[in-house]
Amino acid sequence: LMGFIHLASFLFYSFAVDAMEGDALVIKCPPWSSYVRITWYHTKTNKIIPAEEEGSRIFSFKRFLWFLPTSREDSGNYTCVAHYSNNVTKEFHISVQVHPDKQAICFPSQIRYPNDTGKGRIVCPTFDNYKNATIVQWYKDCKPLQGERYLEKDKYIFISNPRKEDDGYYTCQFTYTHNGNVFNVSATRIFISNVKYSALPPQILFPKENDVIEVDIGATLSLKCQARLGIKKQPIDVVTWDMNNIPLLLSISFEGHDQEYYRETTLYITEIKKEDLQANFTCVAVNQMEYTKATVTLQLKAQWGQLSVLMITGFLVLLIIISVSVVLYQSFRVDIVLLYRKIFQPYPVKDDGKIYDAYVIYPKRQTSEANFVEYFVYQILPEVLENECGYKLCIYGRDICPGEDTASAIEKRIQKSRRLIIILTLQSIHCEDLAYDQHVAFYNALIQNDTKVILLEMEAIGSYEKLQESLRYIIKQQGTIKWKEMPTGPPQSSNSKFWKHVRYHMPLPQKTSC
Structure with a gap:
């Protein structure tokens, strides 16, 4: 496709070039004389396209413009200007169209x-x-x-x-x-040979197979189907529409570019009805070689009102799902976390510098209330956390060797522990002076914020007002885990509510049986 305009010493020409995406493309500016200076431009920006540089993909040299390789973004208009010695200037506008490289099509018919x-x-x-x-x-x-x-x-x-x-x-x-x-x-x-005609496999140019056309109820619609059937007029050439396999219309023919022979037909629907949305509309193209077809369907255009209802409904459903999920997690987060640990078996960090999973602090006064506390600390606690769950505890009186400096030993072991388990009893209310390990524990938990605390309330204390201020602060922040087991009898199962809460606050265990 080429044309020109002549204005005094200025000449203007234009033509089109098609290319496949990813191919090399070299365009030649038409002037043939060697006494011509050529300049290449981007038509839209009027920027000069320079000569090749390292890494450049688009560049020019004399009569040629290179695309190595082409990209979809290269589609557009380019200009080469030829300056002749007799003050005549010729300007050539080249329209470049880069077509996508579709695997299903060997070579696009446009190229x-x-x-x-x-x-x-x-x-x-x-x-x-x-x-x-x-x-x-x-x-x-x-x-x-x-x-x-x-x-x-x-x-x-x-x-x-x-x-x-x-x-x-x-x-x-x-x-x-x-x-x-x-x-x-x-x-x-x-x-094209010198024979009268030649058939090609029929090709439906539009519509495409499985196209979906949006319509409004009561509106009119025209569906055009066009097919290429061969070279020159064909002895058998039919392009028609079927609706649910029922023929509707025949077609008209015309000759196209390079003597290619086409037929097309248009299906007119004066009023779209609901039953049309359930129908299949099929364009069929037939010549002496074979036939092909393309089926399209209709669907209602999305209305803003319908979209708004769908969006609001979806938002409400999503909000409900999120709310239910939050409630369920809050109610069952302990079971969820423990189940996750059991199924996925995450392993604890071994290079945190800690030796013990928890250091146990308990009242050491020899009163009638403390008898069960000592039994709990030395028997029940190790049985469940150490024997069943694989934790390593540090218990004063059991893990601090005789002859060690008590204060130094307590401080080092607390620093080497990942958690602090503090046993609370009624005796805690009447204890005015804190033991040394309690001082160190509160310092690590409150001042350095280095060690997490687990508070086990072994008997109903009631009001916490008489407890030490540091304990009240910790209780206010995280609460306590209340023991509801009778003072006598075997220890509870590790799957009871009390032990689940203890395990939830403990670090990851070394073994996954608990």
Whole structure:
């Protein structure tokens, strides 16, 4: 497609170029005289396209403009301006369209060049634009060309005694090497023999298979179907619409570019009804070779009111799901966390510098209330946490060796513990002076914020007002875990509510049986 406008010493020309995405593309500015200075521009921005630099993909040199390789973003208009010595300037506008590389289509029908004559010689288009190019394969209608009737020589393919079945699309695929990089190029042209007509496999150009068309109830609709059937007028050429396999209309014909033969038909629906939304509308194209079809369906256009209702409903459902999830997590978070540990078996960090999982602090006064506390500390607590769950506890009187400096030993072991378990009893209310291990524990928990505290309330204390201020603060922050077991009898199961809460606050266990 080319035209020109003549204004004094200024000449304007335009033409179009199609290319496949990912291929190399070299465009030649038409002037042939060697006494011409050529400048290339981006038409839209009027910016000069410079010569090749390291890493550049689009560049120019004299009459040529390179795309190595092409990209979809390269589609647009380009200008080459030729300045002649006689003060005549010619401006060439080139429209470049880069088509997507679709695997289902071997060579897009848009990427083709003017037809060849029926003499049986086909030249590979644009081959001369690429130096040191090598033809890899010729194709006819997307199938590799082979047989004794075809002779390949240089940039040509020769057909011996061409006949109507030789009509069709011929594509030369070649490689182009530039600075050690190899690029693919393909160029297609149509060949028409001297016979009266030639059929090609029918191709429906539009609509596409499984297209969905949005409509309004009560509105009118026109559905156009267009198909290519061959070269020149065909003896059998039908393009029609079916609705649920019932024929509706016949078609009209016309001759297109390069003597290609088309038929098209339009289906008119004067009023869209609800039953039309359930129907299949099929365009059928038939010639003497075969037939093909493309089916489309109708659907209602989304209304803003419907969208608003759907969005509000979806938001409310999402809000309910989130609220229920939060409530369930708050109610069952202990069981959820313990179940996660059991199923996924996460392992504790071994390089945190700690030796013990918990240091146990309890009232040490020898009163009647303390008897069960000592039994709990020395018997029940180790039985469940150490024997069943694999934790390592540090208990004063059991794990501090005789002869050690008590204060130093307590401080070191607390610092080497990941948790502090503090046993609370009624005796805690009447204890005015804190033991040394309690002082160190509160310092680590409150001042250094280094160690987490687990408070076990072994008997109902009632009001916490008489407890030490540091204990009251910790209780206010995290509460206590209340023991509801009788003072006598076997220890509870590790799956009871009390022990689940203790395990929840403990670090990850060394073994996964608990």
